[in-house]
Amino acid sequence: MRMYDLITKKKNGEALTKEEIDFMIEGYTKGEIPDYQMSAMMMAICFQGMSEEETLHLTLAMRDSGEVLDLSRIDGIKVDKHSTGGVGDKTSLVLAPMVAALGIPVAKMSGRGLGHTGGTIDKLECFPGFSTSLTEEQFYENVNNVKLAIMGQTANLAPADKKLYALRDVTATVDQLSLIASSIMSKKLAAGADAIVLDVKTGNGAFMKTEPDAFALAEEMVKIGQNAGKKIAAVITDMDQPLGNAVGNILEVKEAILSLNGLGPKDFMEVVYALGTQMVLFAAKAETEEEARTMLEETIKNKTALDKFAEFVEAQGGDKRLVYQPEVLPSAGIVLEVMNTEEGYVSRIKAEDIGLASLVLGGGRVTKDSEIDLTVGVLLNKKRGDKVRMGDTLATIFANDMEKAKEAYAKIVCAYEIQPKQPEPVSMIKGVVR
Ligand code: URA
Numbered sequence: 001m002r003m004y005d006l007i008t009k010k011k012n013g014e015a016l017t018k019e020e021i022d023f024m025i026e027g028y029t030k031g032e033i034p035d036y037q038m039s040a041m042m043m044a045i046c047f048q049g050m051s052e053e054e055t056l057h058l059t060l061a062m063r064d065s066g067e068v069l070d071l072s073r074i075d076g077i078k079v080d081k082h083s084t085g086g087v088g089d090k091t092s093l094v095l096a097p098m099v100a101a102l103g104i105p106v107a108k109m110s111g112r113g114l115g116h117t118g119g120t121i122d123k124l125e126c127f128p129g130f131s132t133s134l135t136e137e138q139f140y141e142n143v144n145n146v147k148l149a150i151m152g153q154t155a156n157l158a159p160a161d162k163k164l165y166a167l168r169d170v171t172a173t174v175d176q177l178s179l180i181a182s183s184i185m186s187k188k189l190a191a192g193a194d195a196i197v198l199d200v201k202t203g204n205g206a207f208m209k210t211e212p213d214a215f216a217l218a219e220e221m222v223k224i225g226q227n228a229g230k231k232i233a234a235v236i237t238d239m240d241q242p243l244g245n246a247v248g249n250i251l252e253v254k255e256a257i258l259s260l261n262g263l264g265p266k267d268f269m270e271v272v273y274a275l276g277t278q279m280v281l282f283a284a285k286a287e288t289e290e291e292a293r294t295m296l297e298e299t300i301k302n303k304t305a306l307d308k309f310a311e312f313v314e315a316q317g318g319d320k321r322l323v324y325q326p327e328v329l330p331s332a333g334i335v336l337e338v339m340n341t342e343e344g345y346v347s348r349i350k351a352e353d354i355g356l357a358s359l360v361l362g363g364g365r366v367t368k369d370s371e372i373d374l375t376v377g378v379l380l381n382k383k384r385g386d387k388v389r390m391g392d393t394l395a396t397i398f399a400n401d402m403e404k405a406k407e408a409y410a411k412i413v414c415a416y417e418i419q420p421k422q423p424e425p426v427s428m429i430k431g432v433v434r
Contacts, residue, residue, distance in 0.1 A: 003038075006020050025061035038164070039171045046173050060228065068190045069107075071107055076104065077194045078194050081279065084184070084217070086243055087242040089118060093252070095279075102296070104147065104285060109157070111152075116358070117364075132151055149312070157187060196225055196233075204351050218433040219433050233432060235274050241349040247377050249363060257306075261303075267383070277293050332399055332400050334400060337397075340392040343390060354395075354412065361376035373400060380394075380395050
């Protein structure tokens with residue numbers, strides 16, 4: 001088989017066979033197929049697309065390019081959750097302990113933040129001593145004992161995707177649906193859970209800016225998951241403004257703890273409950289959505305989710321006392337309020353700009369090796385639909401450098417859109433694809 005012939009075939013709009021896709025992915029992972037041939041193939045796929053069958057074969061070939069976790073040593077139906085990335089998205093910190101508090105094993109692999117979006121691992125590292133570098137043994141043991149463990153993505157998880165994603169990033173071939181879906185799903189399938197709930201975000205701060213694109217991606221990923229024999233659902237959720245009020249690592253951890261104490265922002269909790277409902281249904285702990293939601297609400301009311309979070313933090317080396325005393329977590333030295341200069345209603349808060357403001361403050365990564373400041377970020381005092389008067393505080397900046405705080409200020413002012421009329425309420429949940 002020759003890569004040249006496969007590129008020609010795809011360029012002419014023909015479908016590649018399983019054997020051809022396996023040859024291509026294996027050869028590329030081993031370094032036998034050079035970047036320039038793979039780039040040509042990726043571009044041909046961008047123009048010609050891939051069938052459902054080809055997309056599945058590509059996903060499975062990438063999954064099998066490295067280790068595939070075998071979670072069969074963990075009792076029960078293991079559920080995983082994945083978000084396509086957003087701003088202020090601390091969902092896993094609240095959802096995972098809620099689900100685990102119901103006795104459902106949550107075995108999760110998470111990543112770090114990059115660019116304007118945050119990552120769960122960075123947030124968890126706000127607890128001194130907390131580690132996500134678990135061995136496979138520890139991971140299984142913690143899920144069995146605590147019902148919840150979160151591990152950093154191992155270097156050998158879908159290595160073909162890692163290499164290919166880096167290549168797509170510099171060859172303008174990221175934005176093809178089958179390529180995105182297979183990239184995400186290869187990692188999710190390698191992480192080994194029985195059931196997967198996807199949070200596909202849509203809006204200004206999301207990868208998929210429009211609802212039709214988000215639904216198309218959700219459908220593509222759900223098809224792959226089903227064809228690979230998994231229980232899978234995708235919830236399409238709003239990312240046209242940051243989720244909740246806090247953006248920035250420690251600020252988000254504090255908001256997550258508030259939420260576990262029953263004081264979570266409404267928009268945020270709506271997303272948590274929508275995702276949690278699907279997880280509980282997959283784990284066969286409830287028969288209807290209403291029943292699943294009631295069970296989840298109970299974990300907040302009776303504080304079992306809060307206690308589960310503390311137990312999980314301790315099991316991975318963190319200080320669980322901070323879960324009960326979050327005010328002890330360090331905070332940034334400079335606090336600057338962003339003043340409103342127009343009368344009206346907040347119609348939109350461009351999530352990407354708020355994410356970029358946090359990045360400017362040092363709370364996000366410019367490259368994957370950047371150091372981040374866990375204390376900085378932005379608290380949104382006003383959200384979409386709120387009435388605002390001149391002089392009201394729109395948002396509060398937490399910084400450790402005045403120049404950076406001023407830069408963030410300008411970005412936040414641009415992020416807020418104020419209009420004279422109150423906007424129609426926007427539903428956080430755009431739909432569910434099963
Ligand atoms: N996230 C991924 O993991 N892969 C893509 O291709 C796009 C977003």
